[in-house]
Amino acid sequence: MSEILFDRIALIGIGLIGSSIARDIKKFGLAREVVISTRSAETLNRAEELELGTAYTTSAAEAVKNADLVIVSVPVGASEAVAQQIAPHLKAGAIVTDVGSTKASVIAQMAPHMPENVHFIPGHPLAGTEKSGPDAGFSGLFKGRWCIFTPLPGTDRAALERLSSFWKALGSMIDEMDPQHHDKVLAIVSHLPHIIAYNIVGTADDLEAVTESEVIKYSASGFRDFTRLAASDPTMWRDVCLHNKDAILEMLARFSEDLAYLQRAIRWGEGDKLFELFSRTRTIRRSIVQAGQDVDSPDFGRHALDK
Amino acid sequence: MSEILFDRIALIGIGLIGSSIARDIKKFGLAREVVISTRSAETLNRAEELELGTAYTTSAAEAVKNADLVIVSVPVGASEAVAQQIAPHLKAGAIVTDVGSTKASVIAQMAPHMPENVHFIPGHPLAGTEKSGPDAGFSGLFKGRWCIFTPLPGTDRAALERLSSFWKALGSMIDEMDPQHHDKVLAIVSHLPHIIAYNIVGTADDLEAVTESEVIKYSASGFRDFTRLAASDPTMWRDVCLHNKDAILEMLARFSEDLAYLQRAIRWGEGDKLFELFSRTRTIRRSIVQAGQDVDSPDFGRHALDK
Incomplete structure (x- = not known):
């Protein structure tokens, strides 16, 4: 299922999420070039050691040049700074997206800086683990998980489709809602x-x-x-x-x-009140397991592992 | 590592905990006879279908006759009723224990009913899963887990040692503390x-x-x-x-x-306060993993299972 979806992808931020995306791009051959950028020289070196991309730079501005897809994976508080750095260097027609856990704030921080001629599509893949950093990432993190887009009014549907195809290639299911x-x-x-x-x-x-x-x-x-x-x-x-x-x-x-x-x-x-609450919460877990969003094995299945 | 520790064990209550104990007794050959008792005829039938014991009765009084070890595994609110039922029928020298999650209350409920000539030793194996009932039990539930005794003043040390040997045979580690x-x-x-x-x-x-x-x-x-x-x-x-x-x-x-x-x-x-709290809690998880009380794999290791 290898198909090149973008010539050049720039990954700004290479922690758990960024590095998992990088691993999947490589595994599925989704891009010809993957430029990786992060502020810390140490983290960047580690990304290079792990061979997560095809080029490496501590300059976000440098990284986005000629990129067809830019994925910003940084703590949401850093969104505006990144937007300011990359805005003047974005290629016309490029898709810019992010992976932030809050959307109204990211839009407020980034949208004002985005040039007219790029497609800014805020996104949020609902995936992660308690680990962080480039070593914590792994291929398959997004498989079976939801990716939520919160597109701005007037977003180009073709660009949205293209971005959706990318996340689907990583195994994600797509949803769309308003940022609020x-x-x-x-x-x-x-x-x-x-x-x-x-x-x-x-x-x-x-x-x-x-x-x-x-x-x-x-x-x-x-x-x-x-x-x-x-x-x-x-x-x-x-x-x-x-x-x-x-x-x-x-x-x-x-x-x-x-x-x-x-x-x-x-x-x-008041035992009756306690019993009532403690009973109805059981149903929700059953639904989550049925929806394939958790394992059914007792103790999250870790019992077999923790011996 | 099969050694008969008790001639006859009575299990009062055969849910997740009781049935896991039953499975381990059978697996390790720790008793000649295992009498299982529970109030519900349906649950008792299921226990028999699962071949968890050697005899089955809905009468707790009947079950404890001639038993050398009695393990009460019922919701803690039922402790007094069970104590009243079994007290007149306990064998002289028998060890009576429980598995309840609260100890001061269980002692207050059971101790007054216990005859002088039995060893009542309250206990609490710290093990379980989110499932319940006799089908939810499994051999190995107590392996690597703590079992806490809260012995009353004047408890016979030899009886305590004998009970400890039982839990150790199930793979548990033993601790002792006061009920409060x-x-x-x-x-x-x-x-x-x-x-x-x-x-x-x-x-x-x-x-x-x-x-x-x-x-x-x-x-x-x-x-x-x-x-x-x-x-x-x-x-x-x-x-x-x-x-x-x-x-x-x-x-x-x-x-x-x-x-x-x-x-x-x-x-x-106040970002600094948040950052400070969110940083120090990481250390505790690391210690839990080091202490062998949880798995280190991301997502409790369920990632591999939930696909």
Whole structure:
């Protein structure tokens, strides 16, 4: 299934996401040239050692020259700086996309800088792991996962189709929504879970009555499930919190309200209320497994691995 | 490594935990006879179909007769009723233990009923999955996991050693602590994570702006990690909440306080505070992996499975 979709692709940022894209481009032969750019010389060297592209530069401006597709994979807070650097050097007709976890903010940061003659199509592949950096990437990360576009009004459908073909070649399924809705959806399915996970791990770390070594020893009884998300890239998640503030604060308010209700039920020994909540949440997991978005094996299937 | 440790073992309750114990007893040949008892005739039939024991009865009183070891594996709220049923029929010198997730409450429920001439040793194997019932059990569930005893003052050390040998034969590591400390430790490493997971899944289920099908479709971006715990047995978790109330409420208060701090940092755009918290939580996961209490593979290693 090898077909060249773009002559030259520029990857700005080569962390978990960028390097996974690079590996898939190479594996499926989707481009003749892949120029890789990242600010850190050290990371760039590592990308070269891993042979992730065909050319390497610390200059984003340099990287995008003559590129038909530019994929920006940086923490969302760096979007505007990248847009400013690359804008004057973009090829006419080029497609510029990103992979950021928040969309309204990325659009506000990048769109004003984009020249009229390029296709700026904001995107978000819903894939990742708790690891970061170019070594953490792997081919197949996007397989079976959703990629959401939040195109601006008046976006060229042909360019959108071309970008869709690229993500489909990586195994993704495509969705489209407006940026505000995307940010609300992601606030609940991704941002809130990460924030809650960071928070509970922080709470456990701060206890005086229970030692850290006890938390670690006995973590298999539930706690460890949270530590995976809480091990995610701090820069990326700081930026997500700062750049999807309104939707996140709304979800946090709802979560806290629900938690207060639950807490009250515990305090007053209202077993029926607890049982009702604890029963209906089972259904959702069943649906997720049926939708192919998680494995059905107990303990995420890790039981076989953790021996 | 087959050695008969007890002539006759009675298992009261044959769900995930009870049936996993039964499978290991059989596999390692740890007893001559295994009498299985559960209130539900249907579950008992299933246990017999699975050939989990050597005798089957819906009467707990009947089951414990002549048993050298009695293991009570029921939701903690049912502990007193079981204690009342079995007390008059226990063999002199028998060891009676349980597997409950809360210990002070189980002791308060069971100890007053226990005859002088039996060894009542409360225990808690820290193992389980999100599945429940006799079909969910499997041999090896306790391997590499901790089993915590919370012995009462004056407990016979020889009896404790004998019970330890049993759990060690199942692959467990043994710890000992007082019941109050156990309940605090478990409140943070197990009870709070489950309650938080139930809560966030409930919050997501209630949203109007985001549909349930969106939550399910995009769950791989973080949310799905919580749904596993939130699929756990509702009866068991209702009872845990009701029977470890004080420690849980204390942990919930701390968690909410920390979350308010985090929420404020998001509202006021305090990136440094967010970055600091998001960085230190990484260390804990690393320690858990090093301690052999979780797998190091990204996504709990399920990536390979979920394709």
